Amino acid sequence: MKVLLKNRGQITMEFAILMAAVVAVAAILGFYYLKTVESSSxxxxxxxxxxxxxxLNKVVDIVNKVKEAIING
Known part of the structure; x- marks a missing residue:
């Protein structure tokens, strides 16, 4: 128990570094995710x-054919 209390500052620092790494990785992944979503959009x-x-071109073609059929009988 004394060993844990003695190294408490070091454990806290290591935990903080780990959390900073997690936040950095999440930010990088978020950036690439948004970049991919924008590209696919x-x-x-x-x-x-x-x-x-x-x-629209097909519709215009059909309308022209119907118009031609009406005019030419």
């Missing part, structure tokens, strides 16, 4: 724009 947005453009 931008990619999804671009793919959505392309998809919507393709759909």
């Amino acid at each position: 931008t990619k999804a947005q671009n793919e959505n724009i392309v998809s919507n453009t393709v759909k």
Whole structure:
């Protein structure tokens, strides 16, 4: 018991260093997580724009075909 009380300051310092390392690792992982989320969000947005453009082009094609069928009988 005396040994634990004698090294209490050292144990506290080691615990503080361990906690600082945990906080640093959590901050680094959080940064990379947010960076990945932002990248995937931008990619999804671009793919959505392309998809919507393709759909709109198909709709315009169909409308033009119907218009042509009505005009030409």
